[in-house]
Amino acid sequence: MSNPAYTAMWEKLNLDIPAHDGLLEVLGKFYGDIYMSQQGRLQGMEYLDFVLSEVHGLRIQELQQAKEQGKKIIGTFCVFVPEEITLAAGAVHVGLCSGADAGTEEAEKLVPRNTCALIKSFIGFKLARLCPFTESCDLVVGETTCDGKKKAYEAFAEHVPMHVMEVPNTKSDAARDLFKTEVLRYMQALQQLTGTAITPQALASGIRAVNAKRRALQRLSALRSADPAPISGRDALLINQVSFYDDPERFTHSINALCDQMEERIARKEGIAPAGTPRLLLSGCPMAVPNWKLPYIMESSGAVIVGEESCIGTRNTRDLVDESQETLDGMIDALVDRYMKIDCACFTPNTERLHNVTAMAQELKADGIVHYALKFCQPYAHEAFKIEKAAREKDIPVLSVETDYSMEDAEQLKTRVEAFVEMVRG
Template structure:
């Protein structure tokens, strides 16, 4: 992972020394985990380049776009509708929250027993190491879990461009009305930020761009369901992570080109695994860049990941937005319907999630499910126990893993995952 230190880096207010130290560590990890793989599709070269320039070329593109009058909106969650951002000619990017950084400083503001993703988000702000965060004209937080809700109060004292979106806890009735009101409020905020009015034609265009991006990811996900597996779970995870910050049109083209290659590999029976390799579905918390710890352990233990029931995965890409309406109200209703189909653990009841996991396990021919929960993430931890019972009643072996971003539990993780893989064999 590289950085070209143009004047923009000083303008962004980054701590250059800390930033470069972080990138050095992440670059080494990427090389050890990803570039060391054998039999990779050639199309992964694009994603390797994007990751190597994660804080280089893409940041320069954002700064250049800002110089041309466009706005950059940074967000932490799949509930922030990119369709609306694009309709106002803004650029939406995901914000770093997948590595421990400045934890000593973070724990001066947040309790130690706080979810790693939340602590990471604040750590990257305190340490000024994330150029995506520092160059964002608006940072959108969303009140999903209680931890995020309270952490945004703290982040708001450090960032004067923080916008907080409220989210419902139920999907029907008042919950649906709340989400529509919040999307309309967000639309007005984006219009005020950009100076651009969003009409039905502009929103249709934004919907089409995001739908095409999700279609490409659905195509990639479906190819991983084949008995001849043309791509590793690690490589597919990188595509799912890049989804959140790359140019959406360019990204869509790259994923479709990769899928063309994967279809050829399937036809030629070129698989990345040997026959009989256990196939794993990973379910639960999101795995933001550069959180590769558990997937690397799984695939180093003789198994392969064939699907992710996660916000960075199937849950975030599964549904398209109906663009058949010709008026703003109809299109906004369609957006609300699409985002309410996300089966995040914040919702109660959330009975659809178990059905989606079982359906995905069947499609992907998974031999077992690993439920991944970040330490102190109560919504997913609370759902993990009844989900485990329901999945095992159907004969699907399940392993519950709770961890964070540190390397301290690597030995324990390897032991547990290897034992689970042996059980599946």
């Protein structure tokens, strides 16, 4: 993935060029092993391969071009930051690097060792100067969804321009009011940053663009109920990951084209794996690029993943914003209503997630659920107990996994996953 044509751009972004070259090399090899080794992939995945191969290249070049045209780049780590508003302000909304161990030693000087890998990763990427997205940002927007991020953003703010949105702990009326205030405050911050007043037309257009993206991902998700499975879980995860990086319209168009191919394949009763392959639902914490360890282990243990119940998955795509509103305030309310439906483990209680997970497993005809919690992620680790219980009541087997980004536990995980796959095969 390293490309001398981009080196000048990366130098301008003050990346650590030798370390970044090393990172791209490892990422390229990792991608080759995990992705390019797959047989019978859909042709439309070439778009994803291309996007990923150019994730630090062409896409960053596009961001620089946007900046030259006066556009602002907004970086985020969470599905609670409303992309609709970013687009309405004429800005670009991107997810930031957080899926690989990088600069861990430096990160541990700013945050405790017992912090989840995702948080250490985004701090490490910044301190080690390895993420061209972070370096392109005019504003990084955080949120208070967990103790780890909430407090880490305080340290991060000393290194990047930050705006933190408060996400409440419950879904009470007062909590919804608080979140609406925070959405308005984000809108105000963006208007100030971009010098653009957000009009009802612009917000309506932002809402339609993000809804269209979510609809394409919903379509993809629904097609995966077919047996044989038309697409691997790795590829579907990659699609969800890329949805946070790529241009929304290009992405939506490409995913709809891919879904057309999936429909044809399903009509031919073809799949990525033979009919009857054990089907697993992956549920839990977000998996940022290139955190493909567990999906790869699952799919190389004789199973196929049929859904991702995660922030980088259905948690981000399940709900749409009502498009019938015409006033700015009506749209903001519609937006707040949609975001307050997110079944994040940051809420107490979060019983709707239990329903959503089991319903999703049933709709996608999953034979079992692998629950994934990042080590030291307290909200999802707590909910693992509840998911196990809720699934048990519906006779759905659950394997609960806690891991991080290191490869040290790969063999041990593989042994556990293989045993689980054998068990659900029955």
